[in-house]
Amino acid sequence: xxxxxxxPQALSIQEGENATMNCSxxxxxxxxxxxxxxxxxxxxxxxxxxxxxxxKHSGRLRVTLDTSKKSSSLLITASRAADTASYxxxxxxxxxxxxxxxxxxxxxxxx
Amino acid sequence: xxxxxxxxxxxxxxxGQNVTFRCDPISEHNRLYWYRQTLGQGxxxxxYFQNEAQLEKSRLLSDRFSAExxxxxxxxxxxxxxxxxxxxxxxxxxxxxxxxxSYNEQFFGPGTRLTVx
Numbered sequence: 232x233x234x235x236x237x238x239p240q241a242l243s244i245q246e247g248e249n250a251t252m253n254c255s256x257x258x259x260x261x262x263x264x265x266x267x268x269x270x271x272x273x274x275x276x277x278x279x280x281x282x283x284x285x286x287k288h289s290g291r292l293r294v295t296l297d298t299s300k301k302s303s304s305l306l307i308t309a310s311r312a313a314d315t316a317s318y319x320x321x322x323x324x325x326x327x328x329x330x331x332x333x334x335x336x337x338x339x340x341x342x
Numbered sequence: 343x344x345x346x347x348x349x350x351x352x353x354x355x356x357x358g359q360n361v362t363f364r365c366d367p368i369s370e371h372n373r374l375y376w377y378r379q380t381l382g383q384g385x386x387x388x389x390y391f392q393n394e395a396q397l398e399k400s401r402l403l404s405d406r407f408s409a410e411x412x413x414x415x416x417x418x419x420x421x422x423x424x425x426x427x428x429x430x431x432x433x434x435x436x437x438x439x440x441x442x443x444s445y446n447e448q449f450f451g452p453g454t455r456l457t458v459x
């Protein structure tokens with residue numbers, strides 16, 4: 232089963248607006264990663280946040296992690312049409328090498 | 343730019359046929375992963391190699407699936423006696439970070455889209 236569920240499942244906004252995506256998980260994590268996928272393409276890594284970190288930034292991206300609530304959020308500021316894609320959170324846990332992905336959130340940024 | 347490459351990009355086959363996909367990881371990446379992604383879902387882990395050793399396998403990897411990574415370089419994923427339920431995107435990823443692949447960014451290839459008729 233997949234953990235790391237994104238919320239909302241779909242979001243449509245206008246260019247220039249901010250987009251916030253949330254991710255919840257059930258069991259403790261080593262880290263949580265966010266990926267972007269353009270339609271029919273491979274995944275592109277955005278940010279990795281470790282379990283002992285609370286916030287990370289990369290350009291227009293800001294990720295927060297609340298381990299007490301078992302949740303993370305990805306904020307995209309000043310969105311662009313090129314940000315239109317599906318976004319996934321993926322968690323790593325225990326000694327396993329695998330990443331467990333959520334179902335993803337489809338973001339549409341209208342010009 | 344030599345990222346992760348996968349071949350073929352698309353494969354259409356008839357039910358019951360065997361198919362084989364190839365993944366070339368980023369040079370010198372010792373960890374290689376296979377994932378499967380169906381429409382509207384996130385990728386699901388199939389298997390993991392460290393160098394040539396297959397160290398982790400998902401229960402999704404039935405006995406019709408086999409993966410190899412001879413010499414610790416490229417990897418192949420074979421599906422025997424394909425079924426319509428095998429239709430999906432098959433993604434390969436690699437990494438070479440300390441502490442294990444799940445502690446670091448995984449670099450994904452473009453995927454192989456399989457359609458079983």
